[in-house]
Amino acid sequence: MFHNHDSILVQEYASLGAPYLVEVPATPLRTEASLLHLNATLAQEIGLDAQHLASAEGINTLSGNTPFPGYQSRASVYCGHQFGQFVPQLGDGRALLIAEIRKGKQYRQLQLKGAGPTPYSRHADGRAVLRSSIREYLASEAMQALGIPTTRALSLTASADPVFRETTETAAVVCRVSESFMRFGHVEFFCYTNQLDALRNLLTWHIEQHHPEIDLGDSETSFHTGLLQWLATVIERTASTVARWQAVGFCHGVMNTDNMSSLGLTIDYGPYGFIDGFDIDHICNHSDHQGRYSYRNQPRIAHWNLYALAQALSPLIPDSKETLQNLLDGFADAFHAEHSALFAAKLGLPATKGDPIDILIENTLKFMHEHKLDFTRFFRSMSALDPHAGAADNFALWQSSPFFPLALGDEQQVNNAHAWLAQWLAMANSTQASTADWRATLDQTNPAFVLRNHLLQHAIEQAQKGEFSEVNRLFAALSDPYDSTQLPSEYIAQPPEWAQSLVLSCSS
Incomplete structure (x- = not known):
C-alpha cells in the first residue's frame, strides 16, 4: 500500500476513541466498483503506492468494500448552526475516517465520503451520487491549484448501485485527504452537551497535533492563553481563506458552522460555484432562499461562525468575554488586509x-x-x-x-x-x-480557467452515460489554471447563455 518506508499507518486521532469517534465499518457496494480517477500526484505526496491503489485490491479499499489494512474505520460526532439555526447533533453521516498516515512531520487523514451510513446518518443511506462526487473531487484539486486552503481528493470510485434522490442516480465514493477534518461543530457539540472535560481533551490533542507553536503549558493560565492563541489563529486563517474565495469569485453555498474547518480549509463542496457574470449578491445554492450565503455575505457569515465558535469555547476560558470579543473584532481587519492585497495584485x-x-x-x-x-x-x-x-x-x-x-x-x-x-x-x-x-x-495571479458549473455539468452528463474522458480532461486542465496556451479553447471562452439557468442545491 505504501510507496516507501518513510510513510507509516498511525492511530493518533483514532486513539482518542469515545466520545469523539465510533468504530463503524463501511458498507460494501453491491455492484462492482470501478476507479474513475486517481490523483497519482497526491498519492505520492502522502506516500501511497499509486499502482497498488489502481489495482483491484486498492479499488476495494478506496470504495469502502474492504478496510484499509490495519485500520478500523470511524465516524466522528459534531453539531452546528445550519442556515443560522442550531442543530444539536450532526456528525459524519456518510463520511468515514479510513486511515491516518504519517510521513516524517507530515500527517494526513484519509476519509471516504459516500461509503454507507453511520450512527449520525439521521435515517439517510450514507451514500453519495456520481454527480456530487465529481463536483467535490474536481473542486478540491481546482482550489488547491488556485492556492486556496482546501481538503484534497485522492480518488473517485463508482458503481451501478442505485441511489435515490430527486431521481434515481448511481453511487460514487470520494476519498478525500486532509490534515484534519475537525470543524467548528466539533467544539460546539462538546460544549452544548456539557462535556467540557471531553472538549478540553479534544482541543488539547488538536492543538498539540496541528499547532506545535502553541504551548498549552501545565497551568490553567497557560491553557487559557493557549486556547486564545489558537482562536486567534483560526480567525486569521478563516479570514484569509474567505478573502481568497472572494478573489477568485468562489461561492461555497453552505457556510454552516459544521462546514467550517478549524484549520481554515475549504471543506464540504456541495452547491458551490465560481461566478460567471459578476453579481455581488450571487447565490449559488438554490436552497438558500434568503441569500444568507451569497457572495457578498460570505465574509459576514464567516465572522458570525467564528462568533459561534468563540461562544462554544468560552466555558473553558473563564472571564474571557472581553478578550474573546477583541479577538473577534480583529476578523474585519484581517479580512480587509488580505482582500485588499489580493485585489491589488489582481489589478497589477x-x-x-x-x-x-x-x-x-x-x-x-x-x-x-x-x-x-x-x-x-x-x-x-x-x-x-x-x-x-x-x-x-x-x-x-x-x-x-x-x-x-x-x-x-x-x-x-x-x-x-x-x-x-x-x-x-x-x-x-x-x-x-x-x-x-x-x-x-x-x-500568474489571475487564472485563465476556473471550474465553471457549465463545464462540470457537461462532464457529469458524459459520466452518467459511462464516458469519463471529460472528467479526465478537466482534471488535467485544473492542475495549471494560469497557462492559457495549454487550455482547451472552450474552457476559457465566455460561458454559454444556458449556463445561467443551471440550478444547484444541497441534494447529493
Missing part, C-alpha cells in the same frame, strides 16, 4: 494600504456588477494593458485580449469602461516593473 498594483486602492477595488467591483462582466475573464484581460501607456492606447490593447470582457455595442458600458480605465491608470502609472514582467506576474 502594489499592495499599498489606504483609501486610494480600496476605492479603486470598490469601483472595480461596482463596474463589474453594473454590467455583469465575467469575473474571471475581466481580471485575466488586465494583462493586456500597459501601465506605462496612455488611456487610448490601453483601451485598444484591452480590446486585443482574447479575454476582453466588454460588449462594444453597449455605449454606456464602453463609456464606463473608459472612466474606470482612467482611474486605474492614475494608480498604475507609477509601476516600476517593465511591461513584460508586469504582464507575466499578472498572468
